[in-house]
Amino acid sequence: MKRSTFLILSITGVYSAVLHAAAWSVNNFLMTGPKAYLTYSSSVAAGAHSGMEECKFQFGWERWNCPESALQLSTHNRLRSATRETSFVHAISSAGVMYTLTRNCSMGDFESCGCDDSRNGRVGGRGWVWGGCSDNVEFGERISKLFVDALETGHDTRALINLHNNEVGRLAVKATMKRACKCHGVSGSCSIQTCWLQLAEFREIGNYLKIKYDQAHKLEMDKRRMRAGNSADSRGATAETFHHVHPTELVFLEDSPDYCTRNASLGHHGTEGRECLQTGKNLSQWEKRSCRRLCTECGLRVEERRTEVVSSCNCKFHWCCTVRCEQCRQLVAKHFCARRDTAATAPNHIRRRNKGHKR
Numbered sequence: 001m002k003r004s005t006f007l008i009l010s011i012t013g014v015y016s017a018v019l020h021a022a023a024w025s026v027n028n029f030l031m032t033g034p035k036a037y038l039t040y041s042s043s044v045a046a047g048a049h050s051g052m053e054e055c056k057f058q059f060g061w062e063r064w065n066c067p068e069s070a071l072q073l074s075t076h077n078r079l080r081s082a083t084r085e086t087s088f089v090h091a092i093s094s095a096g097v098m099y100t101l102t103r104n105c106s107m108g109d110f111e112s113c114g115c116d117d118s119r120n121g122r123v124g125g126r127g128w129v130w131g132g133c134s135d136n137v138e139f140g141e142r143i144s145k146l147f148v149d150a151l152e153t154g155h156d157t158r159a160l161i162n163l164h165n166n167e168v169g170r171l172a173v174k175a176t177m178k179r180a181c182k183c184h185g186v187s188g189s190c191s192i193q194t195c196w197l198q199l200a201e202f203r204e205i206g207n208y209l210k211i212k213y214d215q216a217h218k219l220e221m222d223k224r225r226m227r228a229g230n231s232a233d234s235r236g237a238t239a240e241t242f243h244h245v246h247p248t249e250l251v252f253l254e255d256s257p258d259y260c261t262r263n264a265s266l267g268h269h270g271t272e273g274r275e276c277l278q279t280g281k282n283l284s285q286w287e288k289r290s291c292r293r294l295c296t297e298c299g300l301r302v303e304e305r306r307t308e309v310v311s312s313c314n315c316k317f318h319w320c321c322t323v324r325c326e327q328c329r330q331l332v333a334k335h336f337c338a339r340r341d342t343a344a345t346a347p348n349h350i351r352r353r354n355k356g357h358k359r
């Protein structure tokens, strides 16, 4: 207890120095730390990065598409917001860090840790016993907590919300774990199996947290007690509110803007210029509505741009043994959100010149 408190304090010191020194990004999620923790720095950075990549995938066709600034803004002191979106960013990046550390551990990347074999040999259920290499999530959880939670240096409601959402991410890693088994017995009869717990694909954790995002819970704080400005009192109000929140539920404090328009100071890019999907095989309902969601409903029009794509085609096998292909050119239509009035506001001479150079 005492020792871990000391570690958190020393890391916190390093982080606040870092935060004051420069604007930071995923890349400096981990700067320098106490020596022992340098061991984990590349994993922590890789984990935070994979969390943000998954965030970009999950929000690929939505107005808010997980810009790089998202993680930065949520922890940056001056501009911190606590929206539904930042709750997802916290959960997915904390899950990413725990996931990568756990994976690294099972791969034998760290001297100090290995598979979780604490249950090996015990009967797990009818016809199976624990065995093999279970992923050591306890290790991943412990180390990721030290790094990620230490970034919350504040003592206000937002800090508590971020810490809660970090924990939701870590619980998601555990909740999606799977039992994998191997058969034993006379000539593969599978009369007895050995089983271990392994991490799910990270995509599955992303899908799981996306559902949590859709169901995220808005905290209704006692505004009078909050506004009183007494930090002890507002902490009390927060603790009371958190009492009703389920540990696996994402929480947020502020309603989101519509994310249609650019607001540089908030780090929102707006949807102008974004690609959307209109044609293509096997689009989901959600993807099919992307042009309406990103462009039309934001007061923009859908602009079609045709581009030529060159690819290999008509490949033939020649005896023996080469494959020869032709180069085929194909026009591919892509769709983008554009401002309604571009043609009307463009100066005349530019419009005329463009006409002459039409490709």
Ligand SMILES: *[C@@H]1O[C@H](CO)[C@@H](O)[C@H](O)[C@H]1NC(C)=O
Pocket (backbone or CB within 6 Å): 039, 042, 043, 046, 100, 104, 109, 110
């Ligand atoms: C842990 O895994 C990540 C991604 O797989 C990798 O980038 C990193 O270098 C690994 N860390 C160690 C210490 O091997």
Ligand SMILES: *[C@@H]1O[C@H](CO)[C@@H](O)[C@H](O)[C@H]1NC(C)=O
Pocket (backbone or CB within 6 Å): 262, 263, 264, 265, 266
């Ligand atoms: C950006 O958002 C801030 C805070 O909501 C607001 O005060 C500001 O006017 C916005 N700027 C633009 C250009 O919309």
Ligand SMILES: *[C@@H]1O[C@H](CO)[C@@H](O)[C@H](O)[C@H]1NC(C)=O
Pocket (backbone or CB within 6 Å): 281, 282
């Ligand atoms: C389209 O979706 C169907 C059913 O979901 C699937 O069987 C098929 O392989 C998909 N086709 C392509 C080109 O992805």
